[in-house]
Amino acid sequence: MKALVCKEFGDPDILVMEDIPEPEVKKGMVKIEVHSVGLNFPDTLMIAGKYQFKPPFPFSPGMESSGIVTAVGEGVTKVSVGDRVMANHGVGGFAEYVLAPEDGTYKIPDNMPYDQAAGFPVTYGTTYHALVDRGELKPGEVLLVHGAAGGVGLNAVELGKALGATVIGTVGSDEKMDIVKQYGAEHVINYSTESIRDCVKELTDGKGADVIYDPVGGDAFDQSMRCINWNGRLLVIGFASGRIAELKTNLVLLKGCSVVGVFWGEFARRYPEQNRANFQAMLDMVESGKIKPHVSMHFPLEQGADAMKALLSRKTTGKVIITVKD
Template identity: 45%
Template sequence: MKAVVCRDLGLDATAVEVVVPPAMTDTGVRIAVHAIGVSFANLLVIDGKHQNRQAPPFTPGTEVAGIVTQCGPKATLFKAGDRVVAGVKTGGYAEQVVAPEDTVFALPDNVGFDDAVQFPTIYATAYGALVWKAGLQKGETLLVHGAAGGSGLAAVEIGKLLGARVIATAGTALKLQAALEHGADVGINYKEDNFRDKVLALTNGLGADVIFDPVGGKVFDESLRCIAPEGRMIPMGFASGDIPQIPANIVLVKNITIIGLYWGYYMGWARQPMQPGTPKKVRAAFHEMLAWASDGKLRPHTWRKYPMQDFKQALAAVSSREVVGRVVLNP
């Protein structure tokens, strides 16, 4: 089969090669891959800068969708021919993957493969953050930074489904329009306006109840000054390249909660073992999200599709920050 192989750290040492298909495991599900999700995290892994460091040689990629071709002897949930979406710790940039059954999920017939690859980490992170962790309630105000990226659009859509008023920030009119089309009530161009002042004005001085921040840096710092008392802040990424330091005095005097969420923990990719019952909880979440997608309530946006051999172009687009939504590879 063909796969993208990183022989040493960095894109210059990464290329499409013909390799031996991955070995089957007792609870594995072999998938003929039709679509692969492309993310900034993939680029960090290739460069050796991600917390989940891989020793070369390896194949990057964590999100795939396709058709089951084989199941391990102890896998009981799927059969050959099933349409599925899956999360894998590594190995996704390939024509075949073998994924643990616990991270493979049945795909509704009317949800396409290209749309599906946004669910294993992108929509799942937004769901886990807003539903499980923040407990976002109907009528609350949700502030979403980086609202036109894959994570941001997912948070906008799920926030609206939960009944929140959604304020979106982005750096161009085109990106703000995308956020509005996916459900945001208000858009703020952070390059033209001070989002802190705008959020306070839009909330009668109270601030946002929940803040979803994939940017970090100064955006996080300013967000602490426009969060409502008893608000919940979710620093779920650092696209700015700057990891903020959290001033404990502000957390104290504003009675706010800082929420950590690493979705890889729920997929079994973390160093710590999962709590009992986690796979069942995760499967229920995917069932709900994919049902929403089937009903047209979630609408993943694919900015562009590339053949797998053009993976470097796809990663360059992601790195340039020009992408609205997600980029997909097709083997």
């Protein structure tokens, strides 16, 4: 099978196309003929040797994909050969076939195209777990979403709106404001020209946001602690800014707020049935048209390095998708 392979750590240009053997299905695993692959920021860290998980060389990046089940291992009961599925498998997606664990594989609705499905598991899984399980977001509350035009950020805007929140998004340029509004934000702040803290305070009559979704860290986290409501929940999703913020605990005391870590992968490992229930709730939303994942760019498999460069440029919105099979 054809695969885009990493043989040494480096930038995206070190990836090479090769013919490699197809993976053989194993107990508890599902073999998928890959149609599309969702690209995530950790994929770029993985090939650079900067991710917490370092697969042995050679490997194909690609944490999530969609396609058709071609074989199932011993003990697999949740999916069958021929099913249209999406899967979270951690690595291996930049190839014509991939193995995924049964607990990370989900049937997709008939009205869900492969490109939308491929970009769904990691970002939507993270976001739903963050907002519902960790943030306990309630209808009528104010949700502040940083990096609102990005992969996880746009999901948070969309899901927050679907869950009944008033959504405020932050972006780094005026060009990204429209897509965030289209996906449900009532207000959008350009943090390159406006103060997040001041704008949020003004928009909430001085109260601040009830739940803050922060995949950015750094300055965004610092400002969040200054515009969080009493009993607010600040969700730590990631550190895309490159700076891990330091928390002044006196602010936690004075605000009566909580700073909450969100590690979806470990949650899914510890509580697979609850995670599957979360996915069913979201896929019901997809089937009913309540949510519609946004794909901004498509690249063929052989241009996977260009796809990574586009993601790293921070000029994309929503998801970047690798097309393996039309």
